[in-house]
């Protein structure tokens with residue numbers, strides 16, 4: 001066996017041996033859950049650990065191992081795990097009702113906070129997830145324009161409903177499983193390029209909306225300029241299409257007002273989830289009053305937009321969301337997270353430069369990404385810009401991805417999608433320990449990386 005393969009095989013074997021209870025749980029899970037999983041992003045060879053408890057920046061597994069967590073609730077936990085203010089709020093609420101089947105004050109208080117923090121949020125409608133939020137935003141744009149098509153960008157992720165399923169990963173024109181061709185035809189997938197958007201809007205008068213992850217695909221895995229967002233604003237306004245910022249990750253994280261605040265570009269509709277609900281399930285669409293008003297019309301009205309949803313603005317999520325937003329509204333939490341993430345990226349890049357590995361850590365705000373490619377100058381985040389969207393979106397499928405994740409888990413660090421999210425709970429000790437783990441892991445796996 002070549003040396004590199006032996007390293008990865010030994011590593012996987014050592015990991016399985018060190019996690020006997022998680023391995024048994026995974027075997028049991030395979031009998032009940034497809035692939036033993038409940039989310040695609042948790043697929044890992046051999047398996048992810050089974051977590052039993054989490055607090056602050058840390059979590060603990062069935063076999064008693066401690067991890068510094070960079071999954072952070074897929075980006076929902078900007079305050080860290082089990083923040084006392086959120087635990088208190090949810091504990092108080094759970095005993096007095098989790099669903100009233102009627103109006104309640106928390107939904108107003110939650111919406112008022114969003115209106116205060118998010119630019120352009122004249123009205124707010126709550127959903128149960130980010131997927132539901134982008135689904136609703138699209139429905140609102142279609143209703144307002146009488147047009148049917150959605151324009152989205154290569155690699156941008158907006159949840160799992162049919163209209164946004166095309167173009168999530170290369171090949172960009174593939175029809176995803178289970179999506180009707182007739183539905184996929186209503187979604188135009190383009191490279192993130194203003195000339196392409198302009199041409200599409202000129203050619204096709206049936207485009208209702210342009211949706212974008214304003215950080216760039218997958219919270220900045222493929223970076224995007226504010227200039228491009230300004231171009232989208234100008235082009236959509238000129239052609240009578242609506243601009244949807246999908247701020248499910250960037251909302252409340254890039255700044256209290258998300259990328260709308262940092263870029264100065266105000267969209268017509270903004271979709272939010274994750275941090276919005278303080279670590280519980282929840283989402284929302286906010287934006288222009290005239291666009292959201294049809295949701296509130298009486299059922300008999302021809303212009304009424306339907307949007308039921310059993311758990312819309314449920315009191316538990318509202319209580320957690322309010323507690324969370326109150327703690328992050330002044331921007332200090334976001335700045336602290338961004339500083340910590342910058343320190344981690346610097347440490348990762350020092351290792352990559354000194355080990356001469358063609359990889360770099362990059363990202364914005366409190367998001368961290370790692371990419372490896374022969375075109376990358378070791379440890380130089382600027383050189384990532386040379387890589388195509390295809391290359392950047394496929395990093396997790398490459399031969400070093402699972403071994404690096406496993407090598408880091410063996411050293412007590414859970415990376416998320418080759419990088420992850422930093423919370424306010426991550427401190428200097430977390431950075432130092434993570435940097436050490438990364439240094440050792442990269443040197444252990446050095447032969448696996450591209451040359």
Ligand code: PMP
Pocket residue numbers: 074129130131132134157158159160213246247248249273274283
């Ligand atoms: N939009 C973006 C930008 C996301 O990152 C996600 C989830 N990661 C979604 C939408 C879908 O949100 P949810 O998982 O809550 O349905």
